Amino acid sequence: MDWQAIDLSVRLSLATTAILLVIAVPLAAWLAHTPRRWPVLIEAVVALPLVLPPTVLGFYVLVALGTRSPIGQWWYELTGKTLAFSFTGLLIASVLYSLPFAVQPLLASFAGLDRRLLDASEVLGRGRVDTLLRVVLPMCRPGLATAAVLTFAHTMGEFGVVLMVGGNIPGETRTVSISIYDSVQAFDYATAARTSLALLAFSLVVLTVTYSLQRRGALTWVRR
Amino acid sequence: MGTTLTARVRRHLLDLDLSVDVEQAPVTVVFGPSGSGKTTLLRCLAGLDRPESGSRIEYDGALWCDDSTWVRARDRRIGLLFQDHVLFPHLSVAGNVGYGLRQLPRADRPARIREALAAAGAEHLIDRAVPQLSGGEAQRVALARALAPRPRLLLLDEPLSALDTPTRARLRGELRRLLREAGVPALVVTHDRAEALALGDRVAVLIDGRLRQFDDVATVFSAPADLAVADAVGTETIVAGQVVDTDQGVTRVQVRGHLLHAVTAEPLPEGSPVLACVRAEDVALHLGAAESGGSPRNHLAAVVTGLDDHGPLLRVDLDAGFALAAYVTRPTREDLGLTPGLRVTAVIKAPAVHLVPRGTT
Numbered sequence: 001m002d003w004q005a006i007d008l009s010v011r012l013s014l015a016t017t018a019i020l021l022v023i024a025v026p027l028a029a030w031l032a033h034t035p036r037r038w039p040v041l042i043e044a045v046v047a048l049p050l051v052l053p054p055t056v057l058g059f060y061v062l063v064a065l066g067t068r069s070p071i072g073q074w075w076y077e078l079t080g081k082t083l084a085f086s087f088t089g090l091l092i093a094s095v096l097y098s099l100p101f102a103v104q105p106l107l108a109s110f111a112g113l114d115r116r117l118l119d120a121s122e123v124l125g126r127g128r129v130d131t132l133l134r135v136v137l138p139m140c141r142p143g144l145a146t147a148a149v150l151t152f153a154h155t156m157g158e159f160g161v162v163l164m165v166g167g168n169i170p171g172e173t174r175t176v177s178i179s180i181y182d183s184v185q186a187f188d189y190a191t192a193a194r195t196s197l198a199l200l201a202f203s204l205v206v207l208t209v210t211y212s213l214q215r216r217g218a219l220t221w222v223r224r
Numbered sequence: 225m226g227t228t229l230t231a232r233v234r235r236h237l238l239d240l241d242l243s244v245d246v247e248q249a250p251v252t253v254v255f256g257p258s259g260s261g262k263t264t265l266l267r268c269l270a271g272l273d274r275p276e277s278g279s280r281i282e283y284d285g286a287l288w289c290d291d292s293t294w295v296r297a298r299d300r301r302i303g304l305l306f307q308d309h310v311l312f313p314h315l316s317v318a319g320n321v322g323y324g325l326r327q328l329p330r331a332d333r334p335a336r337i338r339e340a341l342a343a344a345g346a347e348h349l350i351d352r353a354v355p356q357l358s359g360g361e362a363q364r365v366a367l368a369r370a371l372a373p374r375p376r377l378l379l380l381d382e383p384l385s386a387l388d389t390p391t392r393a394r395l396r397g398e399l400r401r402l403l404r405e406a407g408v409p410a411l412v413v414t415h416d417r418a419e420a421l422a423l424g425d426r427v428a429v430l431i432d433g434r435l436r437q438f439d440d441v442a443t444v445f446s447a448p449a450d451l452a453v454a455d456a457v458g459t460e461t462i463v464a465g466q467v468v469d470t471d472q473g474v475t476r477v478q479v480r481g482h483l484l485h486a487v488t489a490e491p492l493p494e495g496s497p498v499l500a501c502v503r504a505e506d507v508a509l510h511l512g513a514a515e516s517g518g519s520p521r522n523h524l525a526a527v528v529t530g531l532d533d534h535g536p537l538l539r540v541d542l543d544a545g546f547a548l549a550a551y552v553t554r555p556t557r558e559d560l561g562l563t564p565g566l567r568v569t570a571v572i573k574a575p576a577v578h579l580v581p582r583g584t585t
Contacts, residue, residue, distance in 0.1 A: 117310060
């Protein structure tokens with residue numbers, strides 16, 4: 001079994017989830033409550049990874065991160081490393097790829113919130129950040145949990161994007177799915193089977209724990 | 225001059241100028257049918273919606289809003305009570321009441337929370353969870369939450385209309401006392417006549433976004449300024465007629481075969497069309513034929529056409545040549561044996577007949 005790949009995938013997924021929650025919470029809050037219309041465009045861009053083939057997304061990210069692009073060049077001058085075919089590059093790609101999985105549950109959750117709760121908070125002297133932290137997020141725990149679990153699971157299972165952006169460098173960009181693909185290509189079915197089983201068991205455990213927490217009400221507030 | 229709220233608010237249909245001396249009239253009711261712009265007005269006063277240009281809101285010498293000034297809701301120090309409490313479901317009762325006490329030192333908060341709950345008659349609820357509160361209890365906690373930061377002005381949006389009838393009746397009687405004792409000037413928005421009558425010192429009638437009448441509560445309800453107001457405040461009977469003559473302050477009006485006597489402040493031109501308004505509370509019923517000799521001037525032969533439950537009272541619909549409504553108590557109904565088809569005499573004192581010159585709408 002390729003423990004290194006599993007470790008890498010877990011690290012990648014945790015980092016992606018953490019970054020995405022930080023980005024997605026304000027983004028979804030803004031999308032849910034802005035009275036303007038043009039943010040629909042942003043919503044569409046956020047949802048793009050749902051319909052684009054991972055290879056297309058991966059191709060654009062690869063081009064954007066390559067040393068010929070301004071971003072890639074800037075990163076190279078800053079760190080002396082290339083972004084493409086590195087863990088950092090992979091992390092950037094994963095964040096983009098899983099963006100809709102984080103934003104959409106949060107958006108649904110925020111939009112479903114009774115707006116008058118926000119009015120009540122404002123009239124009681126609280127600013128927007130205060131209201132977000134004290135009212136919106138506590139009441140949207142199910143949405144937060146869904147966003148986190150979906151992002152994590154989606155990143156664990158990503159393949160096309162990783163192949164395009166990360167390649168196959170052990171310990172740097174070789175994730176579980178790449179490792180399994182590699183094993184099969186080398187006719188090492190035994191290793192592929194063991195790694196697959198480990199991934200399957202891990203995913204099942206994560207989802208079971210999430211759903212049981214949800215059922216026990218640990219992730220929701222009690223409704224009347 | 226005492227503390228005043230001066231508001232010129234324009235937004236969508238709403239176009240109103242209102243000036244209230246809140247020391248003289250601690251509880252002001254904005255009364256109007258749904259769609260009249262009450263809630264818009266309330267949200268503009270609260271700072272939750274921004275009115276359109278040309279608006280100006282000033283309270284107690286502080287400018288809250290004009291074309292270049294905008295004080296945010298959180299900086300206005302107001303209390304807001306919603307129709308259905310809108311408590312934070314994830315917080316405890318104490319957490320809800322203490323929510324607005326950010327600026328109070330932490331050590332002083334428990335005392336203030338208790339004080340606010342006591343002011344709302346909700347002390348006993350402090351250890352309860354929000355989802356376990358009944359509608360009336362939740363509304364008390366919401367009142368405590370609004371009072372806790374000691375607001376300068378309290379805004380109430382149909383505060384009782386989401387409650388069931390018995391709870392509403394109980395709280396209606398108590399709310400005015402609670403508001404008075406809290407010592408915070410209050411502006412109540414409502415479409416409920418009973419709520420307006422029970423709570424208000426002064427009543428502003430809002431119809432289609434315009435202020436139609438602003439007066440003492442009794443004046444508004446017994447002397448509506450025009451037909452639209454009369455319709456809105458619920459004068460139960462409004463019937464068209466023609467002025468016959470005025471003698472010693474008593475105007476006689478020809479109304480579908482009856483001669484109604486009404487008291488008017490100023491004589492009305494003979495033959496001019498008027499609307500006679502009679503509140504159902506002011507109509508008394510007698511059995512049998514019209515007896516003259518008593519002081520009431522109006523005795524109308526009528527037939528009972530229907531009986532309707534109206535809280536503690538019964539609403540009796542009558543045909544007196546025109547549709548007439550009367551309120552009676554339940555014992556009265558039994559004593560008189562009121563049933564549809566029964567012939568009765570409706571008795572109305574002249575001062576209870578209010579005349580609205582037609583064409584003033």
